[in-house]
Amino acid sequence: MKIPRAIVSILVGGLSLIVFAGLSVAFADAHPVLARDNATATPVVETPTPVVETQMTSGSGHADCLACHSNPNMIGKFTDGETVSLYYDESKHGGSIHAERGLGCRACHADEGNYPHPMSSQNSCTTCHSDLTGGTTPSKDAQFVFDIPLENPRALSLQLNQSCTHCHQSQAQETMGSDHERIMQNGNPYAPVCIDCHDSHDVTAVSKIDVPKVCSKCHLAVYTAYKSSVHGAALEANSNPDVPTCGNCHGTHVVTGPNNANFRADSIELCGKCHADKALMAKYGISTDVFNTYLNDFHGRTVNFSRESEMKVAEATCYDCHGVHNILPPQDKDSTVYPANLQRTCQQCHKDADITFPQAWLSHKVPNWRNAPVLYAVNLAYVILIPVILGGMILYIALDAYHRIVSRKKNHEHK
Amino acid sequence: MSINDAAGETKAMKNKVKPNQPPKQESTPRVLRRYINRREATEAAARFYIINGRNYVVRFSLGQRIEHYILLITFSLLGITGLAQTFSNTSIGYFILTTLGGIDSTRVIHHTAAFIFGTLAIYHVAKFLYLFFMGHRIPKMLPEWSDVEQFLQMVKLDLGLSSRHPWFDRYNFEEKVEYWALVWGTIVMGMTGLMQWFPIAATYYLPGGVIPVARAFHKWEAILAVLAVLIWHTYHSVIKKRNTSIFSGLMSIEDMEEEHPQELAYLRAAAAVANNRSWPVMIEIPLEEEKAPEPVSLPPAEEKKAPETANLPVEEKKVPEPVSPPVEENPKDIADPKAAGEEE
Numbered sequence: 149m150k151i152p153r154a155i156v157s158i159l160v161g162g163l164s165l166i167v168f169a170g171l172s173v174a175f176a177d178a179h180p181v182l183a184r185d186n187a188t189a190t191p192v193v194e195t196p197t198p199v200v201e202t203q204m205t206s207g208s209g210h211a212d213c214l215a216c217h218s219n220p221n222m223i224g225k226f227t228d229g230e231t232v233s234l235y236y237d238e239s240k241h242g243g244s245i246h247a248e249r250g251l252g253c254r255a256c257h258a259d260e261g262n263y264p265h266p267m268s269s270q271n272s273c274t275t276c277h278s279d280l281t282g283g284t285t286p287s288k289d290a291q292f293v294f295d296i297p298l299e300n301p302r303a304l305s306l307q308l309n310q311s312c313t314h315c316h317q318s319q320a321q322e323t324m325g326s327d328h329e330r331i332m333q334n335g336n337p338y339a340p341v342c343i344d345c346h347d348s349h350d351v352t353a354v355s356k357i358d359v360p361k362v363c364s365k366c367h368l369a370v371y372t373a374y375k376s377s378v379h380g381a382a383l384e385a386n387s388n389p390d391v392p393t394c395g396n397c398h399g400t401h402v403v404t405g406p407n408n409a410n411f412r413a414d415s416i417e418l419c420g421k422c423h424a425d426k427a428l429m430a431k432y433g434i435s436t437d438v439f440n441t442y443l444n445d446f447h448g449r450t451v452n453f454s455r456e457s458e459m460k461v462a463e464a465t466c467y468d469c470h471g472v473h474n475i476l477p478p479q480d481k482d483s484t485v486y487p488a489n490l491q492r493t494c495q496q497c498h499k500d501a502d503i504t505f506p507q508a509w510l511s512h513k514v515p516n517w518r519n520a521p522v523l524y525a526v527n528l529a530y531v532i533l534i535p536v537i538l539g540g541m542i543l544y545i546a547l548d549a550y551h552r553i554v555s556r557k558k559n560h561e562h563k
Numbered sequence: 564m565s566i567n568d569a570a571g572e573t574k575a576m577k578n579k580v581k582p583n584q585p586p587k588q589e590s591t592p593r594v595l596r597r598y599i600n601r602r603e604a605t606e607a608a609a610r611f612y613i614i615n616g617r618n619y620v621v622r623f624s625l626g627q628r629i630e631h632y633i634l635l636i637t638f639s640l641l642g643i644t645g646l647a648q649t650f651s652n653t654s655i656g657y658f659i660l661t662t663l664g665g666i667d668s669t670r671v672i673h674h675t676a677a678f679i680f681g682t683l684a685i686y687h688v689a690k691f692l693y694l695f696f697m698g699h700r701i702p703k704m705l706p707e708w709s710d711v712e713q714f715l716q717m718v719k720l721d722l723g724l725s726s727r728h729p730w731f732d733r734y735n736f737e738e739k740v741e742y743w744a745l746v747w748g749t750i751v752m753g754m755t756g757l758m759q760w761f762p763i764a765a766t767y768y769l770p771g772g773v774i775p776v777a778r779a780f781h782k783w784e785a786i787l788a789v790l791a792v793l794i795w796h797t798y799h800s801v802i803k804k805r806n807t808s809i810f811s812g813l814m815s816i817e818d819m820e821e822e823h824p825q826e827l828a829y830l831r832a833a834a835a836v837a838n839n840r841s842w843p844v845m846i847e848i849p850l851e852e853e854k855a856p857e858p859v860s861l862p863p864a865e866e867k868k869a870p871e872t873a874n875l876p877v878e879e880k881k882v883p884e885p886v887s888p889p890v891e892e893n894p895k896d897i898a899d900p901k902a903a904g905e906e907e
Contacts, residue, residue, distance in 0.1 A: 389565035443652075446759075447776075450666050453651045459665045502764050507771025508762060515775070523776050538790055544718075545798045551721040552803070 210252035212263070214238065216276070217253075221289065224296045234294065239350040256311045256348075301305070302337050308348070309341040322401035327408065337353060340366065357383060359393040359400075366396075373473040378480075380473075392418075406472075412465060413455035416448070419466040438512040442466070445509070469493055478511075530550050594852040598843040599833055605832035610789045618816040620830060622808040622823075628688075631809045633683050640676040641752075642789045649782050677756055684749050703733045706743065710736035730851045732825040737799050744795075748788040755781040825850070 214236060216222065217434050222234035241247065246255065259266060277293050279285040286292075297431040306506035313320040320342075323364035324330050331339035345354060345362050354362050360380065374380040395419050398404055404411050416439075422428055442448035442460030450463040467475070469485055476483035484493045498505060515523045601608075609632070612619040623631070645670060647659035663669045694700045713729035714736045720728060729735070755777035758765040762774050800806045806822075808814040819827040824846075832846040 225665065270749055439811065449648070449651055453657070453660060453666045456657065457665065459667075462667075463835065492615050502763065503767050504769070504771040505763060507765040508766060508774035509771075510775055520772070520775065522772065523779055525782070526776055526779045530779070530787070534787050536792070538794060541795045545794065547718065547721040548803070549798075550722070 152460050210254075219292075221291045221352050223291055223293045224302045225293050226296050226298055226304075228300050231293070232296075232304075236349065243352060244347075244349060244351045246351050256308060260309055280408075287417055305343060305348075306337060306341060312342040318400050323403075326399070326403040327405045328403050356389060356393055356395070357387050359395050363394045370394075370473050371388060377471075377473060377475045379475060390422075390431070392422065410455075410458075413451060413458075413461040413466050415467060416442070416455070417452055437513065437514050441510065441512045441514060464497060468496065473549045576606075594847040595850055596845055596847050598845050599836070601839075604833050604837040604839065604844070607830045608837035610830055612813060614813075619813040620819050620827065621812055622814040622819075623812045625812065628812055629808060630683060630687065630872055633679060637676040637680040637683070638792070640672060640787065641680060643774055645785050646789065648673070649785070674760060677760075678755075680749075684753065686802040704739060706736075706739055710739060725893070731823050732826050733823055735822070737795075741792075741796050741799070742789070744791055750786060751780055751784045751787070751907060755784070773778045809875060 181416070217234055217236040218238070220237075221233040224234050226232070226234045236253075261276075274281045276286060296305070297303065297526045323342075328340050332341070343351070346366070347351060356469075360371055360374055360383065374394075375384055379393075382388040382391045384395060396429065397415070406412065420439040422435065424436050426436050428435050443452050447465075451461050452466055453459075454461045454463075471484045478485045480486060481488070483489065491501060491503055491507075494501040494506050510523075511521045512521060515522050610621040612621060637787060644663065647656045647663075648666065650656035651660055651666065660666050660669050663672060695702060713731065716725065717736075720727040739887065746871040758769075758774060758777040759781060762893070765774065765777075800809075804818075804822075806814075806818075808818075814823075816827070828850075829848045830844075833850050834847055836844050
């Protein structure tokens with residue numbers, strides 16, 4: 149008899165401890181749903197880094213460079229035989245943001261900006277102006293080919309790209325963690341660097357609306373899909389700044405792809421950032437319930453928990469059902485979530501899903517009398533029944549306990 | 564208490580008979596007459612124990628106690644792992660889920676516990692059916708009209724309108740409420756749980772809309788069940804009076820007289836005829852507070868004597884393990900409901 153009593157004491161004591169500990173912790177703070185900061189955020193509009201005043205700035209030497217480089221017949225030749233024009237057309241490139249701020253050639257072409265050019269083989273005036281040393285005067289259309297001691301234009305681009313970091317340090321730092329940088333590290337020299345997106349002589353701050361076009365230089369298939377999506381179409385047609393472009397989901401300088409560990413889990417927050425924004429969604433008549441109904445359901449709850457605890461996310465996220473770049477409104481017949489297409493969409497994971505299976509999902513609707521009467525009734529019934537049943541139990545127990553305490557006191561008095 | 568006439572109450576109220584006192588009333592004591600067979604009598608006799616000079620009655624068999632242990636563990640596991648998932652956005656839910664190694668491993672635990680729980684439920688029903696149809700036991704856990712009366716009686720007592728304590732049989736209405744709440748909960752949770760566990764199979768036979776409904780049922784019923792156990796069961800079995808019979812199997816005679824006097828009366832009457840030669844034999848089971856003269860008064864000196872030949876229907880054992888009873892020992896009542904009857 150003694151051992152069981154001990155067991156009971158331990159069980160009851162432990163249980164109450166757990167309950168009280170739990171309650172105290174639970175009341176201490178509740179996990180907000182959108183707590184974590186997201187790395188792949190919307191593109192931040194950078195305030196331009198103050199330009200360091202050096203000999204490179206304010207057009208110093210700009211005109212000097214153009215003394216030669218305004219000649220369209222100057223050609224650079226790389227060691228693999230590829231050629232590049234060394235001509236700089238000021239009328240074309242005058243609109244670059246650097247030109248507006250008065251940065252000259254040597255701001256970027258720092259080393260080569262010195263004359264004679266340290267790298268190239270021909271670096272004296274007489275290479276072209278041979279007449280000065282008694283040679284024949286070169287005809288107006290004569291081509292001058294200069295050897296560049298680099299393998300190909302890409303090698304030159306990569307080398308010159310280094311000069312961006314002199315001023316744009318924070319952005320350069322950001323790219324260090326990006327997938328583009330990783331590809332570069334893996335040995336692909338064609339992985340994009342600064343000038344691939346921002347251009348070199350036409351350097352611009354890429355506006356949000358232009359981002360997809362910039363990315364499409366490499367990711368053409370993705371761009372094609374995006375263009376026809378509900379987001380992309382709005383961007384193409386009206387230049388609507390509300391829709392997400394590539395950078396909103398994948399990051400601007402910290403470009404991350406779907407293979408990134410957290411990308412999948414964090415994607416729900418990406419979508420939620422706009423689709424849970426009441427003011428923004430009201431403009432388009434889209435319900436903001438989508439986010440909460442998702443989080444309250446099996447998939448969402450699991451994904452959200454795994455996201456918070458940094459565990460692997462296996463369950464469906466937004467884009468598993470709605471598509472990735474080709475997201476279409478659910479009324480669209482081509483949409484993956486159009487009723488007729490739902491079974492196939494579910495079957496991506498639930499291979500044997502029957503035709504009735506998609507009905508198990510309430511289409512992001514908050515259940516009410518009209519759209520889910522049975523579910524609503526069950527919820528309502530329990531909300532009423534639980535307090536009634538438990539209240540009745542507590543009432544009876546209170547009565548019984550009171551009676552016991554009173555009669556025990558009486559007994560004591562009698563004795 | 565198949566026959567527990569309401570008429571008897573008034574009588575008993577008039578003469579407040581104290582236990583162990585011979586009834587002194589004008590009418591004959593109210594009794595239930597019933598034929599019992601040898602098996603019932605020997606089983607009843609086998610339920611009296613003396614340990615260290617104290618008298619006990621076997622209340623739960625080893626099998627029933629094991630059932631309760633399994634139920635206790637699986638129910639707690641299911642409650643903790645399930646509610647942690649429902650409230651995964653709270654700190655405590657998050658803490659439990661991460662402690663258990665993530666939501667997926669929590670689900671593995673939940674499903675494993677559910678499987679054991681379900682197996683236990685099936686075993687329980689199978690055992691009931693076997694004992695009912697093959698063993699011809701009388702089910703004692705079924706709700707009866709007398710439960711309502713006893714409930715009202717109890718309320719009157721608690722309100723001070725009456726001083727008479729209801730005369731409970733093997734299971735009082737408090738235990739029956741607990742038991743049938745568990746049965747209802749098991750059916751609801753089992754069905755809705757399976758639907759969520761195997762949603763694809765479920766939607767082969769049912770419309771898809773049942774899945775969210777099952778989800779709602781599962782969540783609410785879990786909250787109700789856990790709270791009901793914490794409130795109802797904890798009060799009646801732990802707080803009101805610590806009742807360890809479900810763990811030890813034994814209940815002292817004094818406690819039996821207080822809490823299950825009707826069952827004790829039957830056991831005494833049945834045990835008294837255990838050595839009868841012709842079967843079946845009619846016994847008289849006292850009803851309500853009018854007690855039959857104690858047939859079982861056990862002088863402690865008789866310990867260790869072989870009870871076979873003795874007239875007293877008492878088996879004395881040192882060890883509290885009631886392993887010896889050949890069948891499920893509860894005599895006339897169905898063995899089935901009690902183990903589960905404790906938990907919800």
